[in-house]
Amino acid sequence: MSDLISDVNSDGTDQYKDPTDSIPSGPSRRIVLHFDLNNTILVSDAVTRQGTVAALEYFLSTVTWGRMTKGKWEWLSEAPSLLQPCEGANTYYSQFGRVAGFTTVGPGRRFRKVLGEHLELLRWPSDLPADKELSVKGEDGKLYHWILPSFFQMLQDLASQGVEFSVLFCTFGSDLPRVLNAVKSAVEQGTHPLFPDLPALKLRVNVTAGRIKCSSKGATLIRGEEHVSTRDGERHVYQYLSSAEGLGGFQDHFDWWARNTYSILGGKPLWIDPFDPKVQHIFTDDNIRQNDEDTIVHPKVFLDPEGLQTRTASTSELYDLCLVQNDLLKAISEPGYFTRRIQICMENYEGNIQKG
Known part of the structure; x- marks a missing residue:
């Protein structure tokens, strides 16, 4: 089997299209969207007790680059970037770890304007009252969106384009139950003031938070009465996740990732069947990196059509x-961001689907 190879620029910027564009024609394929929470659709972190401002400052330290020169830090980037600007560059975070007040009192002052601009874009509308589920007060006393509006925009966009999809939140953190309840209110009851028509999508949210446990023997997924394990075959787990309906979520196994030195082998498991014409799985996470020694998702790709073995x-x-x-x-800044990223993946996958 030939490998799946991406044929677009790695940051995808020149591939962006209007989110109202139609999804590429071709076989109708269900899309299972796996979404991280912290620094993906949330700008906060309950585990590290980071509020909106601290979480955004932390993210900036992971996308700004430099290097040590004669014992001193030398900046190599004038603007944040997901991608290494040149050989030998490191992010500030990878070199020094978490730094409180990175752009305000720390070494990242040159990026303080970026912080301010994006905090302003995150502000909860001033003419609306606070919402106990959907808004959050930052460390600066200001009111912010807790869940990014671009996530809810994506739900509307995909539904309007006739895409059949489901969403699985996958997080190492402790925010999952709260997220599921907040999303349920917005999606089923129309409580989000910016997206009051979400109930028309007829999406259902399973508020029972599942758990994924990993070991050298495989992975087990438990959610309420549901229990699936790779001991029954990886194909069994793939079929379970591929048949997911509506929105739900699982807490992944952080200790397993840590025991595997935060490498790909300990990451959140993702089963992919490149021969399956009916389902595509897409995982979005800020810690996905093109360095398998430092990334957060473990892709397990089936070797053969209907086969049992993965690599x-x-x-x-x-x-x-x-x-x-x-x-x-x-x-934060582009309402159609998630929609466009999914479109890019769907277009690329269409050209790379294996024919068996």
Whole structure:
């Protein structure tokens, strides 16, 4: 089987289209969207107790680049970027770890304007009252969106384009139950003031948070009475996830990732069948990186049509086909960001689907 290869620029910027454009024609394929939470659709982190401002500052430290020269840090980027600007460049975070007040009192002051601009874009509308589920007060006392509007925009866009899809939130963090309840209110009851028509999409949200446990023997997924395991075959788990309906979620196994030195082998598992003409899985996460020693999703690709064996695929092989490295700044500033990223993946996948 030939590898799946992405044939677009790695940041996909020149591929962006109006989110109202139609999805490419071809076989009707269900899309299963796996979404991280923190710094993907949320700008906060309950585990690290980061509010909106701190979470955005942290993200900026992961997308600004430099290098050590004669014992001193030398900046190599004037603007944030997901991609390494040149050989030998490191992000500030990878070199020094978390730094409080990165752009305000720390070494990233040159990016303070970027922080301010995106915080302003995140502001909850001033003419609307606070919402206990959908808005959050930042450390600066200002009111912000808790879940990015671009996520809800994506739900509307895909539905209007006739795409059959489901959403699975996948997070190492502890925010999942709260997210599921907030999304349920917005999607089923129309509580989001900017997206009051979401109930017309007829989407249902399963508020039971599942768990994924990984070990050297495989993976087990448990959600309420549902229980599937790779001990019954990886194909069994793939079929379970491929048949997901509406929106739901699982808490992934952080300790397993840590025990595997935060590499691809300990990442959130993602099963992909490149021979399946009916289903495409797409995973969006800010920690997806084209460095398999430092990435967060473990893609397991089936070797044969209807086969049982999988191989670990590199991140670069599936980048912009099944893996989307989230650009949080664009997810904040561009309402159609998630829609466009999915369109790019669908178009690329159409050209790379295996024929068996």
